[in-house]
Amino acid sequence: MATELELKLMVQPEYLKSACAFLDTFCEKNSSAQDTSSKSSRQATLDLMNGYYDTANALLLENGIALRIRAVNREFIQTVKTRGSSRVGMHARGEWEWHVDSDGLDLTLLSEVPLPKPLQDMQWSRDLIEVFRTDFQRHVWLIHYKSSVLEVVCDEGEVSSAYGRDNICELELELKSGDEGALYEFAHLIAQQVPVQVSVVSKAQKGSRLKHRRxxxxxxxxxxxxxxxxxxxxxxxxxxxxxxxxxxxxxxxxxxxxxxxxxxxxxxxxxxxxxxxxxxxxxxxxxxxxxxxxxxxxxxxxxxxxxxxxxxxxxxxxxxxxx
Known part of the structure; x- marks a missing residue:
């Protein structure tokens, strides 16, 4: 289990290219660093296809659990995320990931997750359905900023279900090592160049509200x-x-x-x-x-x-x- 600490930024589609250009420029300026281990760099761009699972009455969501299967580069990854603790505008969540053989869920792996009490009997597992999908392109940068390392991603695509669609257009800054204050400091650099706003709405919440509009x-x-x-x-x-x-x-x-x-x-x-x-x-x-x-x-x-x-x-x- 890893604890994921990230800061999510809304960005309107018309400013997405500017945000990517800023991150590319930052990496280019940083590429002159003598220590190759501290150079910022752009990583491979990924096409991510994700199916999110829940019961028809959203039992997992109500208990702060997101369960998904992600397909990336012909590999499948099953992920569980918990609601985690509130960090005032930041997301701090527990995250479990397993590589699996196909796009089918392996629910035996959930024995490693400390599920909330209403979910521990696993009776709900018989009623799981794919409730929505998120399909997007992810641009990735590994950023060395001061004494911290951040992964910055730019996601562009959509969330979809039988109840409608919504755009995905956002930046996520995740702390890989160092001081969490670096998340805010680097986000400030972005915000001074590109109009962005802090978001507390996850992709799972976007998918759920297509049905409930809540x-x-x-x-x-x-x-x-x-x-x-x-x-x-x-x-x-x-x-x-x-x-x-x-x-x-x-x-x-x-x-x-x-x-x-x-x-x-x-x-x-x-x-x-x-x-x-x-x-x-x-x-x-x-x-x-x-x-x-x-x-x-x-x-x-x-x-x-x-x-x-x-x-x-x-x-x-x-x-x-x-x-």
Whole structure:
């Protein structure tokens, strides 16, 4: 079992080439390093075909489990991912992988996974069906940044099921070794060059919502909880609404986004609050110009991604401090 720590970034299709070009340029500049073991490089591009399995009533999803078979380069890989722990905008999950002989599931391998109690009797295994697919092209870069090693991938394709389709267009930064702060620092470099935004929606969640059309929001803290808990909540609410706005193509969701930012401003230090206020004013000016083309104008603004990353990094720094 490996623990996967990654930061996912939304990118609109029109900016995908720019994101890849930035990563290629970074690798070219880094190629002059004398130590070949610390050179950043572009890796082989992969065509990934993935079938996700669950019961008709989404029992695995409800218990935080994603089960898939991936076909890559004529090999098959069975993977289980768990919901894992919340890292405020980052994904920290348990992951188990096995090479298998075909595109059929080998459920005996799940004996290695600490399944949640409702799944331990394996009765559900008789009712498994392929509930959706994700098929995409993956561009891969191995990035040496400061004292850390990151794998950065750019995924472009679609998720599909009997209930519809949705685009996949995203960057994922996964920490291979070193300091997790490098995820945010390198993501900042990308966001300063290409309009990207932090995403907390996995491919499995994208596939599931094709049927249910349900947007998953974080749990609201209790009134007696700390100010930091409320900062986490409003930050993740902002991220969820932002992704939903583009998924549903509904610019009216800018209003709850602005409401979440207003609440978040009350929970963070003054300097960060002022920067969030400036972002909100930017949204206000865009909203007043014309509703036509509003989503495209919002997507083109690098300020959103930069502030999402700055806020997320600050929140994670607070959580890492000893009590």
């Amino acid at each position: 947007i998953e929001f974080p749990s609201k803290p209790n009134p007696q909880d700390s100010l930091l808990s409320f900062a986490e909540y409003w930050y993740e609410t902002w991220l969820v609404y932002w992704e939903a706005m583009f998924y549903l193509r509904d610019e009216a969701l800018l209003q709850p986004i602005r409401s979440a930012i207003y609440q978040l401003k009350q929970c963070v230090p003054t300097e960060l609050s002022k920067r969030l206020e400036a972002l909100d004013q930017c949204y206000d000016s865009l909203f007043k110009v014309d509703r036509e083309g509003l989503l495209e104008r919002l997507a083109s603004k690098p300020e959103t991604g930069i502030m999402m990353l700055s806020t997320g990094q600050w929140l994670n720094q607070q959580l890492d401090r000893p009590a």
